[in-house]
Amino acid sequence: MTAAIATETCLTLRAVCKRFGSLSVLEDIGFSVEHGERRGIIGPNGAGKSTLFNVISGEIPLTSGTVHLLGRDVSNMPAHQRARLGLSRTFQTTTLFPRLTATENLILALQADSKDRFQCFRSHTSFRERHDEALQLLDRVGLKDRAEMVVDSLGYGEKRQIEILMAIARRPKLLLLDEPTAGLPQSDASLVTEMLKQDKSGMTMVLIEHDMSVVFDVVDKLTVLHYGRVIADGTLEQIRADQNVQEIYLGGKL
Amino acid sequence: MRRGLWLVLAAAALAIALIVPRAGVPVFYVSLLTQTWIFAIVAMSLDLLIGFTGLVSFMQAAFFGGGSYAVAIVATRYGVTNFFLLVAIGIAVGVLVAAVFGLVALRAEGVGFIIITIALNQILWGLAYQWVSVSGGDNGITGFSRPAVGPFDVSDNAGFYHLCLIVLIIVLLFLLALVRSPFGLVLRGVRETPRRMRALGYNVWLYRYLALLVSGGIAGLAGVLFAWYNQFVGPTNIALDQSTQLLIMVILGGIGTLFGQVLGAGIVVFLSNVLSSLTGRWQMVLGAIYFIIVMYAPDGLIGLGRRMLRRGQGKRVAPVPIDQKVPGMAGEET
Numbered sequence: 001m002t003a004a005i006a007t008e009t010c011l012t013l014r015a016v017c018k019r020f021g022s023l024s025v026l027e028d029i030g031f032s033v034e035h036g037e038r039r040g041i042i043g044p045n046g047a048g049k050s051t052l053f054n055v056i057s058g059e060i061p062l063t064s065g066t067v068h069l070l071g072r073d074v075s076n077m078p079a080h081q082r083a084r085l086g087l088s089r090t091f092q093t094t095t096l097f098p099r100l101t102a103t104e105n106l107i108l109a110l111q112a113d114s115k116d117r118f119q120c121f122r123s124h125t126s127f128r129e130r131h132d133e134a135l136q137l138l139d140r141v142g143l144k145d146r147a148e149m150v151v152d153s154l155g156y157g158e159k160r161q162i163e164i165l166m167a168i169a170r171r172p173k174l175l176l177l178d179e180p181t182a183g184l185p186q187s188d189a190s191l192v193t194e195m196l197k198q199d200k201s202g203m204t205m206v207l208i209e210h211d212m213s214v215v216f217d218v219v220d221k222l223t224v225l226h227y228g229r230v231i232a233d234g235t236l237e238q239i240r241a242d243q244n245v246q247e248i249y250l251g252g253k254l
Numbered sequence: 255m256r257r258g259l260w261l262v263l264a265a266a267a268l269a270i271a272l273i274v275p276r277a278g279v280p281v282f283y284v285s286l287l288t289q290t291w292i293f294a295i296v297a298m299s300l301d302l303l304i305g306f307t308g309l310v311s312f313m314q315a316a317f318f319g320g321g322s323y324a325v326a327i328v329a330t331r332y333g334v335t336n337f338f339l340l341v342a343i344g345i346a347v348g349v350l351v352a353a354v355f356g357l358v359a360l361r362a363e364g365v366g367f368i369i370i371t372i373a374l375n376q377i378l379w380g381l382a383y384q385w386v387s388v389s390g391g392d393n394g395i396t397g398f399s400r401p402a403v404g405p406f407d408v409s410d411n412a413g414f415y416h417l418c419l420i421v422l423i424i425v426l427l428f429l430l431a432l433v434r435s436p437f438g439l440v441l442r443g444v445r446e447t448p449r450r451m452r453a454l455g456y457n458v459w460l461y462r463y464l465a466l467l468v469s470g471g472i473a474g475l476a477g478v479l480f481a482w483y484n485q486f487v488g489p490t491n492i493a494l495d496q497s498t499q500l501l502i503m504v505i506l507g508g509i510g511t512l513f514g515q516v517l518g519a520g521i522v523v524f525l526s527n528v529l530s531s532l533t534g535r536w537q538m539v540l541g542a543i544y545f546i547i548v549m550y551a552p553d554g555l556i557g558l559g560r561r562m563l564r565r566g567q568g569k570r571v572a573p574v575p576i577d578q579k580v581p582g583m584a585g586e587e588t
Binding site for chain 1: 452
């Protein structure tokens with residue numbers, strides 16, 4: 001039975017709990033994300049959204065419950081192995097390699113599953129194909145002239161863009177986006193939204209976002225978290241119509 | 255153009271270094287330079303960990319001393335005199351110590367890692383100090399000499415000086431290639447942001463472990479040379495003091511520069527020998543000099559040089575504070 005469910009979905013969480021000491025951050029979380037779906041996760045601050053991402057990506061261990069990724073039980077699998085299966089993520093606070101150049105940042109993303117990563121005696125710049133691919137990625141968002149600059153010296157918006165480029169560089173099967181537009185001015189935020197909307201590769205996305213215009217623009221389905229529990233799960237219309245959500249989160253505004 | 259200039263400078267420095275023992279330089283200084291080359295090798299191996307992998311380790315003396323004890327024991331007990339075999343044994347023991355200690359130390363990160371490396375280094379020192387039947391205890395091991403390298407006799411000062419210089423150059427070229435390779439890029443990624451590396455699919459533990467093995471092997475190799483240099487091995491070779499001194503060499507020269515470690519080793523070796531012949535309070539003076547360098551050139555002498563070059567071109571650059579260069583020291587989340 002487990003296998004049957006698992007093969008049909010990209011991501012399935014069942015009865016997931018996470019406690020830090022006596023503090024229960026996630027309680028009995030269960031939902032599934034289909035292949036190709038774009039799922040939004042919303043909820044007030046402290047609802048456990050980022051913890052949920054950390055549990056899915058394997059950064060912190062579960063207290064109980066199971067996580068299935070692409071048909072495999074990954075509940076006890078370390079983060080790097082989940083990444084190798086095709087899971088990729090961005091972080092709420094920009095998490096790049098500050099003293100490496102923009103190109104080097106992307107090369108690290110691109111070579112992660114290549115045997116070349118153990119190559120010791122050839123300069124990494126001599127792997128032309130990978131180098132060019134990194135430049136193409138930067139070119140896609142108009143950052144080609146920043147290629148040789150140290151990431152630390154780039155602007156905040158530029159770092160956010162590289163954060164996303166790094167996550168999609170290897171065409172993951174499941175992409176977790178933790179507030180990709182956080183702290184960006186409107187113009188840059190819409191660049192990011194366009195980047196996500198225009199992705200035609202059929203990549204499955206799970207998106208945490210506070211900006212409702214981004215959420216309603218990008219996702220097909222929503223999961224609403226409140227104090228570590230899923231209080232609603234469904235299509236945009238269903239969520240809009242849900243009394244519970246209206247009361248405790250959206251404040252009747254939608 | 256600039257690359258060409260550097261190549262010419264490097265070649266000139268190398269030529270000068272090569273003729274030193276034949277140019278009438280007093281034996282005292284030839285011997286200090288020999289020591290410098292040996293310590294530069296260990297300091298570079300430590301810089302691979304600190305400057306390129308983000309691991310601040312106080313157990314480098316254990317790898318170094320392990321290599322020293324290995325050749326001394328094998329040479330005196332089993333009469334091995336083959337240069338290449340002894341070198342291989344020294345490297346292997348350095349790698350082995352790193353492999354065992356790494357399993358323990360890499361269970362922690364940041365400050366925890368530093369503390370464990372101090373403890374592990376003390377354990378090996380205690381073993382050398384107290385396991386008298388094997389290590390000779392405080393008396394150490396004597397009674398072995400510098401073996402010939404194939405047809406070349408290196409038992410005299412000049413010959414041994416050249417041997418150490420050549421090994422230094424080989425190790426420097428090896429490490430320069432390594433840090434520029436894809437593997438080296440991975441190590442730098444691990445240094446910068448381990449969390450992101452995991453999210454990209456890199457097994458951070460494995461790369462730290464591999465860096466420790468490489469570093470242990472190189473330190474073991476230097477240990478072999480140091481045993482031959484003194485023709486004596488004792489517990490001081492392995493003491494925590496030694497690890498600390500290596501760390502000072504790495505910082506003085508400039509973390510993450512490799513070339514800087516040659517400078518750093520030279521400064522420590524020359525200052526401690528020259529000052530101690532001038533004054534009884536030489537350690538105080540030495541401390542003050544270290545303090546001044548770290549205060550005013552936190553990025554080391556290579557960093558200071560770079561900044562002065564750029565200032566000459568009309569650009570002002572601030573130094574990178576030391577705690578930002580070394581992840582463990584900032585105590586940040588990894």
